[in-house]
């Protein structure tokens with residue numbers, strides 16, 4: 032697939048500098064975008080990934096390579112195992128100095 036359905040496109044704002052496709056307006060309390068498709072609510076990045084690449088293999092989570100939780104650009108998404116996802120988030124924190132415990 033190279034294009035998303037128009038009803039999904041209407042939610043996406045493309046950020047040229049970052050290449051991110053920001054889904055709006057619906058995000059949950061954790062910052063993830065939510066998509067409502069045919070009456071069912073999905074995490075938007077999972078819905079876009081599945082449309083673009085096909086079904087997400089069982090047990091895998093979708094990692095944001097750009098670390099932007101509400102980004103749905105398929106080229107910024109990768110299906111990984113949960114332990115890999117956690118490992119990567121630790122690497123990201125080390126690189127940026129980000130820690131949820133320091134304010």
Ligand SMILES: [Zn+2]
Pocket residue numbers: 049050051052097098099102103104107
């Ligand atoms: Zn992105």
